[in-house]
Structures are given as structure tokens and as C-alpha cells.
Amino acid sequence: MMISxxxxxxGIAIGKARVIKKQAVVLTGTLLLNDDEIxxxxxxxxxxxAVSVTEVExxxxxxxxxxxxEGIEILEAxxxxxxxxxxxxxxxxxxxxxxxxxxxxxxEVIQAAVEIFKSMDDDYMSARAVDIEDIGNRIIxxxxxxxxxxxxxxxxxxxxxAEDLAPSDTISMDITKVAGFATQIGxxxxxxxxxxxxxxxxxxxxxxxxxxxxxxxDNLILDGQSGSIIINPDKETLKDYETKRAxxxxxxxxxxxxxxxxxxxxxxxxxxxxxxIADSAEMENALEFGAQGSGLFRTEFLFLGRNDFPSEDEQFxxxxxxxxxxxxxxxxxxxxxxxxxxxxxxxxxxxxxxxxLGYRAIRLCLDRKDIFITQLKAILRASAFGKxxxxxxxxxxxxxxxxxxxxxxxxxxxxxxQGISFDKDIKIGIMIEIPSAAVIADLLAKEVDFxxxxxxxLTQYTLAVDRMNEKIKDLYDPFDPGVLRLIxxxxxxxxxxxxxxxxxxxxxxDPKATLxxxxxxxTEFSMSASSIPVIKSKIIKTSLTEAKKIYEYVRQxxxxxxxxxxxxxxxx
Amino acid sequence: xxxxxxxxxxxxxxxxxxxxxxxxxxxxxxxxxxxxxxDKRVKLNSLLNILSLAAKGGETISIIxxxxxxxVAMEAIDQFFNEHLKDL
Numbered sequence: 001m002m003i004s005x006x007x008x009x010x011g012i013a014i015g016k017a018r019v020i021k022k023q024a025v026v027l028t029g030t031l032l033l034n035d036d037e038i039x040x041x042x043x044x045x046x047x048x049x050a051v052s053v054t055e056v057e058x059x060x061x062x063x064x065x066x067x068x069x070e071g072i073e074i075l076e077a078x079x080x081x082x083x084x085x086x087x088x089x090x091x092x093x094x095x096x097x098x099x100x101x102x103x104x105x106x107x108e109v110i111q112a113a114v115e116i117f118k119s120m121d122d123d124y125m126s127a128r129a130v131d132i133e134d135i136g137n138r139i140i141x142x143x144x145x146x147x148x149x150x151x152x153x154x155x156x157x158x159x160x161x162a163e164d165l166a167p168s169d170t171i172s173m174d175i176t177k178v179a180g181f182a183t184q185i186g187x188x189x190x191x192x193x194x195x196x197x198x199x200x201x202x203x204x205x206x207x208x209x210x211x212x213x214x215x216x217x218d219n220l221i222l223d224g225q226s227g228s229i230i231i232n233p234d235k236e237t238l239k240d241y242e243t244k245r246a247x248x249x250x251x252x253x254x255x256x257x258x259x260x261x262x263x264x265x266x267x268x269x270x271x272x273x274x275x276x277i278a279d280s281a282e283m284e285n286a287l288e289f290g291a292q293g294s295g296l297f298r299t300e301f302l303f304l305g306r307n308d309f310p311s312e313d314e315q316f317x318x319x320x321x322x323x324x325x326x327x328x329x330x331x332x333x334x335x336x337x338x339x340x341x342x343x344x345x346x347x348x349x350x351x352x353x354x355x356x357l358g359y360r361a362i363r364l365c366l367d368r369k370d371i372f373i374t375q376l377k378a379i380l381r382a383s384a385f386g387k388x389x390x391x392x393x394x395x396x397x398x399x400x401x402x403x404x405x406x407x408x409x410x411x412x413x414x415x416x417x418q419g420i421s422f423d424k425d426i427k428i429g430i431m432i433e434i435p436s437a438a439v440i441a442d443l444l445a446k447e448v449d450f451x452x453x454x455x456x457x458l459t460q461y462t463l464a465v466d467r468m469n470e471k472i473k474d475l476y477d478p479f480d481p482g483v484l485r486l487i488x489x490x491x492x493x494x495x496x497x498x499x500x501x502x503x504x505x506x507x508x509x510d511p512k513a514t515l516x517x518x519x520x521x522x523t524e525f526s527m528s529a530s531s532i533p534v535i536k537s538k539i540i541k542t543s544l545t546e547a548k549k550i551y552e553y554v555r556q557x558x559x560x561x562x563x564x565x566x567x568x569x570x571x572x
Numbered sequence: 573x574x575x576x577x578x579x580x581x582x583x584x585x586x587x588x589x590x591x592x593x594x595x596x597x598x599x600x601x602x603x604x605x606x607x608x609x610x611d612k613r614v615k616l617n618s619l620l621n622i623l624s625l626a627a628k629g630g631e632t633i634s635i636i637x638x639x640x641x642x643x644v645a646m647e648a649i650d651q652f653f654n655e656h657l658k659d660l
Contacts, residue, residue, distance in 0.1 A: 077588040077619065080595050086618035116624050124587055125626045131588065132620070317630075324583035324629045385581070385630065 003214075005182065005207035007227030008193035011252065012245035013180025013202040014238070015157035017218040020169065025140055027107055032099040041095045041102040045088070048102075048142040052082050055138065071170075074131070081135045087113070103143055110136030123187065130191045134166040159220045161211060165192040175199055180222040182229055184211045196224070200252060204229055258533045258540075259290040265518070266543040273536055274330075274526040276504055280321035283331070286529040290536065293329035293387075295452060295526025296504035297322060299336060299375070308346050309371060315378035323386025330387045332452065332504075332526075333379050334431065336371065337361045337393040356466070361394035366403050376411040383423035391452055395430040395437055401447045431504075433457035438486035445497035452526070453490055455505025459483050478507045479560040479567070484516075488551075491521045502526055512567045514538040519551025538571065573638040574646045578653040585628035588619075590657055595619050597648055603639025605649070 032038050060075045081087070087109060094105035110132060117129035159180040162169070170191070178201060183192050186205035196203030202224030214220070214231060221230040221241045230237060263271040274295035275286030279302075283294060302310050302318045310318070322331055338344055339360020352358040365372035379390055392404045405428065415422055432438050433454035441451065459478045460467055467476040477483070487503075494501035502524030507513045509527030511534055517525070518539065525535060550570055557563050580586060586594070598605050598616040605616040607625065613636070614621035627633050635653075637645045 073589050073592070077592045080592050080619040084618050084620045085615070086620045113620055113624075120626050122585075122626050122628060124584060125623065128588060128623060320630055321583075327583065 001213070001231045003182075003207050003210045003229045003231070005204040005211075005227050005229070006187065007203075007224045008188050008190075008205050009181075009196035009201060009203040010225040011180075011200065011202035011248050012241055013159055013220075013222040013224070014241060014245060015159045015179040015220060017161050017214050017216060017220050018158045019214060019216045020160060020162040020165075025107055025137065027104050028101060029104065030101050032095065032101060038095055038099070041105075042092055044102050044143060045091055045095070045106065045139075048139050049082050049088075051142045052135070052138045053079055055142075056082065077131060078135050078138075081131065082139070103140060106136060106139050106143065110139075127187075127190050127194075130164065130166050134169075137166070159222055161214045162192075164190065165195075170195045175201070180220075180224065181205075182207055182211060182214075182220075182222060184208060254537070255289070255533050258536050259288070261290075261536065261540060263292075263536045263539050265539055265547070266541070267545060269518075269523070269544045271518070271539050272502075272524040273532050273539075274332075274502070274504075274524065275529040275532065276526050277322070277331075277529075279318070280325045282529070283322050283325040286532075287325075287327070287329075289529040289532045291329075291529055291532055293326060294322075294331040295502050295508075295524060296391075297331050297333045299334060300338060300342060303336065303338065303344055304342075306346070309374070312374045312378045312381075315375060316381045319379055319382035319388070320385045323382050323388055326386050328387060330389060332389045332391050332429065332450075332502075333382075334391045334393055335362070335375055335379075336365055339364050356460070362392050362400055362404060363394065365392075366400065366407070369407060372407055373411050373414075376408055377415060380411055380415055380422040380426065381420055383426050384421045388423065389427040389429060389450065391429045391431060391450075393431045393454070394434060394457075395432075395444070396434040397436065398440070398443050398447060401430055401444060405447070429500075432490050433461070433505075435462045435486060438462075438490050441490045441493035442497065445493055445499050448499060450500040450502065451490055451494050452524075453487055453501070453503040453505060455483070455487070455503065455507040458486065458505065462486060477560040477564075478505075478510075479513070479563045481558060481560070481563070484554070484563070487517075488520045488555075495521060500524060509535060511535060511538050512564065512571050515542055515547045515550045515570060516554055516567060518542065518544065519547035519549070519554075573636065574642050575634055575636045576646065576650070577632055577634050579632050580627055580629050580657070581653075582657050583629045585631065586622060586625070586633075588623065591619055591622040593656070594622060594652065597652060598645075600648070601637075601639070601641050601645035603637045603642045603645045605635065605637045605645060608634040608636060 032041060056075050056078050060072060090109040091105045094100045094108060095102060113132045114129045117132060118126050120126045157179045158177060159182065160178055161182050163184045164186055165181065165183055180201060181192050181196050181203040183205045184207055186192055190205055192203060193205055202222055204222055204224060204227045219232050221233050263273045272292050274293050275291035276296040277283050277286055277294045278298050286294065302315060319333060339349060339358065340355045343349055350359060379388060382388060392401065395401050427449040429448050429450035429452060430444065431454045432441065432451050437444060438458065455478050459476055462483050463475055463480060465472050465475040467473050491501050501522060503517065503522055504526040508525040509531035514535055515538065527535065554563050554566065594616060606613050607616050607622060609625045609627050609631065612625060614625065616622065635649050
């Protein structure tokens with residue numbers, strides 16, 4: 001039988017089910033009869049809080065440092081919540097004026113607080129309801145003589161099945177023995193999801209009531225990627241998943257071992273590995289893969305799937321979210337790159353014979369200054385919240401970049417006049433994706449702070465090949481000597497003029513190309529986040545001297561087939 | 573009475589960790605210190621109240637300190653928002 005939920009922490013877990021049941025918290029409805037009982041009730045509350053604080057302090061003291069700081073911080077917050085003056089005030093109020101018994105008073109106060117948090121539109125905050133519920137349960141438990149102990153885990157490789165997991169549940173568990181989690185309720189930011197992700201334990205949340213059919217001791221397979229749970233699988237399925245699990249563990253180890261490893265060659269050359277992203281969620285995910293920022297933030301995402309251009313404020317919020325998620329790491333924001341194959345339903349593009357050679361990207365933006373300046377102002381405003389750079393796509397001539405810079409200056413002046421803060425030293429760069437730009441890289445370098453080579457379009461334009469055309473698509477090859485010479489020229493001219501040169505096209509994430517590009521002198525590679533560990537593994541195993549030799553050798557070759565074969569051998 | 577405005581610079585806003593630190597910090601001073609977002613104002617001694625403000629990254633809040641040691645208290649708050657918050 002199979003159950004589906006939301007996969008929140010990828011990986012495969014195989015093990016026996018351990019079903020955790022919670023003691024029900026119920027209102028009794030009995031009222032206090034006199035002032036003496038009121039005094040006693042308040043004393044009981046204060047005592048229960050004191051015992052609860054001691055319990056949490058004991059848990060903190062026995063907290064293993066190897067379990068990470070996540071747990072300790074949650075416990076510290078719990079101590080504050082237990083002694084929270086607002087909670088006490090509300091409980092005392094219910095006891096004194098409404099004559100509620102202490103048990104009911106606590107339940108009602110906690111319930112009210114939980115409701116407030118659950119109703120917040122912020123996922124993180126609404127997930128904190130669990131913390132409030134948790135300290136409430138702890139106080140109630142200590143008000144009543146019946147002691148409820150969380151199941152002690154005595155065997156390795158178990159899968160925890162619960163309605164939901166409270167922070168104190170996971171802290172008192174021996175996490176090293178837990179192979180996976182599955183909960184009935186919860187979403188991507190629920191406590192169970194956060195803990196599972198931070199520990200790399202596969203987890204599925206939000207499975208619904210179906211999860212109740214799982215019995216203690218059932219054999220389970222849990223897939224934290226697809227969000228599925230298989231109960232008592234047959235031998236074939238089990239074997240299948242054992243293989244999948246082995247592969248996952250291998251990849252996980254590679255990732256883990258590399259995440260904090262600097263991308264440095266054997267001879268000490270530091271290389272920057274960045275991620276191509278489309279929104280703040282991707283930025284956050286990229287950091288998990290060890291990205292040192294984003295070399296290409298495609299802003300089109302916000303413009304698609306809607307009925308009108310997004311307002312300046314809306315764009316500002318979108319860019320700001322990315323800037324904040326990058327936590328001070330650089331993010332290169334590419335201005336609107338629409339037209340060609342990227343159409344907007346609310347913008348009338350003229351019919352064109354050759355859309356790829358037509359009215360698109362910077363050409364459209366320079367023509368429609370209203371659209372352009374709105375975006376530039378939004379990016380500038382967001383630059384106050386992180387380290388943003390601005391990059392213009394499809395630059396073919398020096399005049400285009402000059403015109404774009406003029407409009408940027410205008411946008412800056414408008415913000416200054418409005419008294420809105422932004423990064424006045426924001427770095428400005430261009431995509432090099434048109435052959436003419438690659439050829440005049442020396443001239444363009446004098447106009448900007450950085451170049452980013454877009455290999456997809458550069459290949460297509462250099463070889464004059466439409467890669468969507470089945471008949472000629474074999475001609476599309478970034479390893480063609482014509483394309484490689486252009487790339488090498490851009491890097492060389494960039495360095496001569498002391499500006500940064502990066503690459504954000506597909507070639508940057510192709511392990512075959514890594515050594516060659518290093519040899520050309522490229523120091524910044526931006527790619528899809530999941531490619532970063534693989535590229536990093538190539539960089540840390542090579543030296544710059546070796547890479548230069550490879551480049552020198554490739555320079556002598558006259559066709560892409562030989563070059564690809566040679567690089568393939570060198571990469572293995 | 574001293575009042576100052578701050579823009580929350582951390583991505584997650586005032587979530588559990590910085591809020592806990594803020595409550596602990598407040599306990600060192602005799603002044604009554606409160607936090608205000610929009611027209612909602614609560615005392616800084618309650619984690620529950622601070623969290624229920626749901627102050628997010630990029631939003632503006634005000635801190636109000638009133639009492640004999642309000643100047644030193646505000647200095648500590650200043651340091652918290654300008655230096656420590658982004659690391660929490």
C-alpha cells in the first residue's frame with residue numbers, strides 16, 4: 001500500500017515504523033469555588049512552569065553538541081516562552097476572574113496563542129504554533145501527576161510516524177537512530193521538515209489521515225523526494241529502493257564533503273562557483289549546494305504567467321527577497337530578457353521573420369524606457385538589502401551599453417530625489433552572448449565592471465545555427481574552435497582591463513569544459529545549483545598549470561569532435 | 573522616553589532566535605521597553621508578544637524605552653539591531 005504526502009527532505013529511508021501517539025489534552029469545565037482554590041491554582045501553575053523550565057534546562061545540559069545548534073536554540077526559546085509574562089498574565093486572569101481551573105486556563109491560553117500563530121500568513125511564523133503548543137503540553141503534563149514519556153528508541157533504522165512532531169519530541173529522540181519521519185500534518189516549514197532537512201533525514205509531511213493505517217513495526221519505504229511511503233513492500237520493490245538508497249547516500253556524501261570545501265585548485269587558485277536562479281527559493285536552495293552567490297538571476301520569472309507588467313513595488317519585493325536570502329553573497333540581476341522565444345501575453349510583440357535576431361532583451365528595454373526604468377529602480381531599491389549587481393543582456397555595441405548606463409543613471413537620480421537609499425557603487429556588467437560583443441570585448445571592458453559569458457546564445461549566433469532545428473542541430477556545439485576562440489578573447493580582454501569575467505551559460509556547468517575554461521583564465525562559473533558539487537570536484541583535483549596545458553593543447557585542434565574527445569579523456 | 577525606528581535587515585525577520593535574544597537583553601534593564609509595528613505595541617519582555625507581531629525582513633519597527641536607564645538600554649538595543657541581528 002502506498003501513501004503520498006509532501007516530500008520535504010530528499011532521500012530514501014527503509015526501516016520499521018514507530019508510531020508516536022500523543023496524550024489527549026481535554027478541558028474539564030470545572031470551576032474554582034473560592035479564593036483559596038484560586039490561590040492554590042496560581043501556585044500550581046507557577047510550580048508546573050518551574051518544573052517545566054528545569055526539565056528543559058536538563059535537556060539543554062544533556063544536549064549533544066554534535067546534534068547541531070538548532071536544537072539548543074529551540075530549547076532556549078522554550079524557556080523564554082515557559083516564563084513568558086504575557087502567558088502568565090492571561091492564565092492568572094482566567095483563574096481569577098473566570099474561576100477556571102488551572103488545567104483549563106492553560107489549555108485555553110495556549111490554544112488562543114496557537115490560533116494567532118496558525119493564522120499568520122508567514123509560513124515560518126505559523127509553524128511556530130508547534131512551539132507554543134509544545135510548552136503548553138509540557139506545563140499541562142507537569143500540572144497532572146500522570147507522566148507521559150516520549151517513546152525511547154532502542155533500535156536503529158526506524159521511521160517515526162506521528163500526527164505532527166513537536167520540537168521537544170525530536171530533541172528527546174536519539175536522531176542517529178531515526179531513518180526517516182512521516183507526519184499527518186505540516187508543510188515545508190514545519191518543525192519536522194526543518195529538523196529533517198538540517199540533519200539530512202528523509203521526511204514526508206502532510207500525509208493526511210491515511211498515515212493512521214501504519215502500524216507499529218510495519219516495514220516501510222519512505223521517499224523524501226517524491227513524498228511517498230510504501231507499507232510492507234514486496235521483495236522486488238524493496239530491492240529496487242535499496243539500490244536507490246545506496247545511490248542517494250553516495251551523492252549525499254559527495255555533497256556533504258564538498259559543501260564547505262573551498263573551490264580551489266591544487267596550486268591555490270580560488271574559483272567562484274555561483275548558481276543560476278529565478279527566485280528567492282532557488283537562492284536559498286543554491287546555498288545548500290555551496291553556491292557563493294548567484295551569477296545569473298533571471299528576472300523573467302516575475303513577468304510570466306500574469307496579465308500585466310509587475311509594478312515597481314512588486315518587483316522590488318521580489319528582488320529584495322532574493323537579496324535577503326543570499327545573506328550578503330553577490331547576486332547578479334539580469335535585466336528583462338524577453339522577446340525571441342520568451343513572449344508575454346500582455347505585451348504585443350511585432351511579428352518578426354527572425355525573432356532571435358529581432359526586437360528583444362536590451363533592444364526592447366532601450367526602446368521602452370518606461371518598462372526598463374521601472375525595473376532598474378526596483379533593482380536599485382533592493383540593492384540596499386544585499387550585494388546586487390546589474391547585468392544587461394544582448395549587448396552588441398558600445399552605444400547600447402552607454403545608453404543603458406544613461407537610463408540607469410536617471411533611475412539613480414530619481415531615487416536620490418525621492419530620498420530612497422540604494423547601493424550607489426552597484427557593479428554594472430553585460431552578458432557577452434553576441435559575437436560582435438565578444439570581438440570588441442576590449443572596447444566594452446572600458447564601459448563596465450564585469451562580463452558574463454552566455455554560451456548558449458553565443459554558440460547559436462557564432463555558428464549561425466538554430467538549435468531548435470532538428471536538421472542542423474548537430475552544428476550547435478560550444479566546443480567548436482570558433483566559439484572557444486571568442487570565449488578566450490573575452491576572458492583575456494577582461495583581465496587586461498582588470499574587470500571580472502564570469503560565465504553563466506550551460507558550458508559553465510559542463511564538467512567536460514571545466515579544465516579548459518580554467519586554463520583560459522575563467523575564475524567565475526555560474527550554473528544550476530545541483531551542478532556545483534560536480535564542478536567543484538573537478539576543480540579541487542586539478543592545478544592551474546595542468547589546466548593551462550590543456551587549453552594550450554586544445555588551441556591547436558581544429559574541430560569540436562577532437563576537442564570533445566580529448567576533454568572527455570582528460571576529465572575522467 | 574526614547575523611541576527609535578529600525579528596518580529589519582535579516583531575511584527571516586524577528587523569528588524565534590533573535591526574539592529570544594531580544595527578551596534576554598531587555599531583562600538587563602529597569603526601563604520599560606516596548607516594540608511597535610504599525611499600530612500594535614507590545615512589551616519586549618514577552619517572547620509570545622514579539623513573535624505575534626510577525627515582523628518580517630524589510631519591515632520597519634519602533635523600539636520605545638522609558639525609565640531611568642533608558643539611554644544605556646537604547647544603546648544596547650541599537651547594537652542589537654545594527655550589528656547582531658544579521659548574524660542571528
